[in-house]
Amino acid sequence: MAKTMFDKIWDAHEVAAGLIYVDVHLVHEVTSPQAFDGLRLEGRRVRRPDRTVATADHNVPTDGTPAARLIADGLSRKQVEALERNCEEFGIPIYSLGSERQGIVHVIGPELGLTQPGLTIVCGDSHTATHGAFGAVSMGIGTSEVEHVLATQCLVSKRPKTMRINYSGQLGTGVTAKDMILATIGRLGTGGMVGQAVEYAGETVRGLSMENRMTICNMTIEGGGRAGMIAPDETTFDWVEGRPGAPADFEAAVERWRALPSDEGANFDAEVEVDAASLSPMVTWGTTPGMVVEVTDSVPDPARLDSPVDREAAERALAYMALEPGTPMQRIALDRVFIGSCTNSRVQDLREAASVVDGRKVADSVRAMVVPGSAQVKAQAEEEGLDEVFRAAGFDWRSAGCSMCLGMNPDILQPGERCASTSNRNFEGRQGKGGRTHLVSPRMAAAAAIEGSFVDIRDWT
């Protein structure tokens, strides 16, 4: 019978009904301390430290602080040091602050070649779907589940339903993977993918780089999806080849991986068609990623929404965002610009942003920062001179971490500040209490930094 890629991988990892073997477990400092405590309390060991890897990302300052013990914030320091101690005690490899392999957990997995087609990957972080871009089943989990995976190398989970989103047509100039996923969530809603493992497919997706594919899969959770994935192909194999974690017999692995894509005629519980050629650069206006419009649009009028629940949510969002219905998006003035996060902090994202700012200056009214996703991304970008481009334009060039995506570290918005951000969430207070976040692509964020307000990047290219 014809099978979906998801079902092939799921079936291959079923230890027993509802018990799934985990190939790679990624660990970070925020969602793991209580899990390690739980193990100690019960006298349990980590079953497969050799399938587990840790890094420090959420809490770390991005000012170049070279070691956990030097983190100024006491609570953050304690948490990162706890991770280091836990990893040492349980024999788990860790790339902590100061390591040349440190970085955002969803950036370093693919970078180290640990993320591969056909694997099951979990992490105590909702953006774990990122790894699905390689044709893996990757899911975000909570701390109790982290403890469960540490102890058993398995996850208790019901098989989700499957959804396929087919993108057709060529993206217009200046329109990116970020716009594809924002437009998709805008259409399906923030709960539109709940309970689903989502496969992104179609000619548009086939033409995307690995970085762009990761951007799309990364935001699956913003539509409520359990997992996001893209069939592996030559682009995928090229990425993995030669990386530290790549299989020793690479040719044999590629042969296996070629059998992963969904079979012709495989049945999905839901299918969605998106005309990618008709998409425009997108900007969020509200406090969920689904509250999004084309950059040429205006702030929507809640009064025009049919559902009372949606209307009320839109009214509250506009009050929080301090926006009036009917205001053209391009008239919204910005205070801050953030280029970074597990959605858009890979070297290609930085190249795209740099190509926009090259030779230009950040508007006087804007404070802009670029935060590479990992120490390796930072080194690569510096080798290419991207840091010079950003610095010359007036951007702050930082060290790797989650940074202002979630503001668990010194990088935060002040109350009332408005930010164009390449991250994934525009929730109330996400980037700092009272901060106002607009989600955009790296190019759009870069152009907004120069102009001091949103611009249609298509006018610049």
Added chain:
Amino acid sequence: MQAVDVIEGKVSVLDRADVDTDQIIPKQFLKRVERTGFGEFLFYDWIRDGEIELEANPILVTGRNFGCGSSREHAPWALQDFGFQAIVAPSFADIFYVNCTKIGLLPVIVDEETCRGVADAGAARIDLDDQTVDHAGGVVRFEIDEEVRHRLLHGLDDIGITLQRADAIDVFEASGRADSGPITTALG
């Protein structure tokens, strides 16, 4: 985990859709390395800014897609520590729902109309064994996965259950089916 059976009492109402875990427990409280004591930080900004008032009742009724966003289990920890034993909503975000079931905080999915009914009634009796929500407006049945229900009713430790099946994991690993994953300790 404490066993869950019947949850009865007054209802607190949070009449909002898409409440995300960043609101339930803002990030600055995620730096704690303990599992307890999160209740006082529940809805920290909304409560301190006077946007909402919330009584510590056994039951919370709220809008669709509750608990969306981050996977932080700190959100259910905070709700439970605050005093809630059950959350009633038309739908939940997946990870949040699972996280609740791991700690004995009962997530109850009923339609929007029933949610309004429970909110209006101000009190309810939720019976996990019968899978019913009993309130002034009537008795409504809710669905929950049978294994999850069993585990909650008996307060069973998930890890303990899986470790009883350790033989199956041994067999799986010995079969070579787990061999395709990379060895993280051998990256050089």
